[in-house]
Amino acid sequence: MENYKFVGEKILMWYQIHKRILPWRDITDPYKIWVSEVILQQTRVVQGLEYYGRFIERFPDVHTLATADEQEVLKYWQGLGYYSRARNLHAAARSIETHFGGKFPEDYESLLKLKGIGEYTAAAIASFAFNQPCPVVDGNVFRFLSRLFAIDEPIDTSKGKKFFTELAVRLMDRRQAGLFNQAIMEFGALQCVPVSPDCGICTLAPHCLAKMQEKISEFPVKLNKPKIKEVYHYYFLVHSGEFIFLKKREGKGIWQNLYEFPSVESEIPLSFEDLVKCTDFQALFPGNACRPAHDTSLVFKLLIKNYKHVLTHRILYADFYEVSVENTSGVDKYKKIRQSEIGEYPIHRLMQSFMEKINK
Ligand code: SF4
Known part of the structure; x- marks a missing residue:
């Protein structure tokens, strides 16, 4: 994978020019990063911005959230849906107060123990706030990597998740892990979009196997469709x-x-x-x-x-x-x-x- 170092370099260059200016960008406060990641799990950025602003204004730190009443926390979440996210935020804030003296844990393993924090969110906090080399592989990253390398491994199996996570680690510039993660996610979100990406302006087009094979719409591959x-x-x-x-x-x-x-x-x-x-x-x-x-x-x-x-x-x-x-x-x-x-x-x-x- 040594030869693919240029992928990270190109993405980082692209990111400096094209990244969106968002309140949770270019900060290292793990609490704010955590809140933004939880809001964005099931919510579009445009809608999430408004909620993030109001939530952080009322609950600016772990202590304020931990000591708030759950009913009030839910009220600030109203309209966002998936309310277990708000309940878990509240429970985890209380746990940080009780078990970590109110200080956000820095390592991936401790983050994983907090309620509602899964592998993805733990990696996001550890890398964005503490620059730890934990890969963050969200839907945008799955899509981009599967197209760039024309990988037909299904993304919704544990084997597929492991495969793509390892691939992201190999591409990562470990000295700037947080920046790399944000850049690759943003690249998937803005450039390698789900439908009809504008490959004509893509910095990685000359290396993209899905584009060369004219099979962009066939990636990523999914095995299971959710039952409705x-x-x-x-x-x-x-x-x-x-x-x-x-x-x-x-x-x-x-x-x-x-x-x-x-x-x-x-x-x-x-x-x-x-x-x-x-x-x-x-x-x-x-x-x-x-x-x-x-x-x-x-x-x-x-x-x-x-x-x-x-x-x-x-x-x-x-x-x-x-x-x-x-x-x-x-x-x-x-x-x-x-x-x-x-x-x-x-x-x-x-x-x-x-x-x-x-x-x-
Ligand atoms: S060339 Fe197109 S499909 Fe390939 S990475 Fe760029 S935007 Fe995505």
């Missing part, structure tokens, strides 16, 4: 006088500890007649349990039907109903608030979309 599951949610904006009810989602899941309206979930679409027969529905509205499905004494107003919300491995379809009840025994276990207070609670993206629609 469909789930149907039926939400109820339940009024009792001036109050409404919010349910906190318990248990594991991407929306853990976030709030939403009382709901019924189903793996198949339900007509209203079928919905009324569900045990969960009858538990929410017990007065209707003994009546025939069509003879409900309550008036359910359908506000939004079949609202589609796409997650990585799921497609959600949601109906939102509004109903006023006198008998609140089915929803008394939930938080009773005024509708104007809903902004004080962290809600998930689907609920947020609904609130935006009805507020219009």
Whole structure:
């Protein structure tokens, strides 16, 4: 691989000219690098910028984050999705306070022990903040390397990940590991883009095997396509006088500890007649349990039907109903608030979309 040293050199030269100016660039504060990496895991840079700014302003260091209330941390994350990221940030900040005296650990192995920090994030922090020669191989790097060397090893297997990680190590200029990692990621993100890269202006075009073979669209190779599951949610904006009810989602899941309206979930679409027969529905509205499905004494107003919300491995379809009840025994276990207070609670993206629609 000695002959390929020029790859790193060319990428570093390209990076000096083309890199985006971002608040988490050219800094060595591991806390800020960590927050930015976690935000960018599932979020585009443009959207992430705004969240990063607000998050760092409110929680500027590990100590502030560690001593904050989880509900407030989730509130600052609201709209970004994948809330386990925020919960893990919070838990890891507490762990750094307790086990490392509030000082960010510098070595890769210690970073890996923190909640929510996997190999990728540990390598990013270790190399960007502490210039340690840990390769950072994200989707952009996989794509670029697989095309440059026309590698048909699938990137979504442990064997493939190991292969590409070792390749990145061999290309890396160890004296400037952090810079090299940022440069190769940026090169993949801006130059060797997923669809129709502009190879005509690419500094590595004369060496790119995928380009020479006219097979750019065939790389990277993936073995497994994620299975997408469909789930149907039926939400109820339940009024009792001036109050409404919010349910906190318990248990594991991407929306853990976030709030939403009382709901019924189903793996198949339900007509209203079928919905009324569900045990969960009858538990929410017990007065209707003994009546025939069509003879409900309550008036359910359908506000939004079949609202589609796409997650990585799921497609959600949601109906939102509004109903006023006198008998609140089915929803008394939930938080009773005024509708104007809903902004004080962290809600998930689907609920947020609904609130935006009805507020219009
Ligand atoms: S020539 Fe095209 S495919 Fe090859 S590295 Fe450059 S941008 Fe990517």
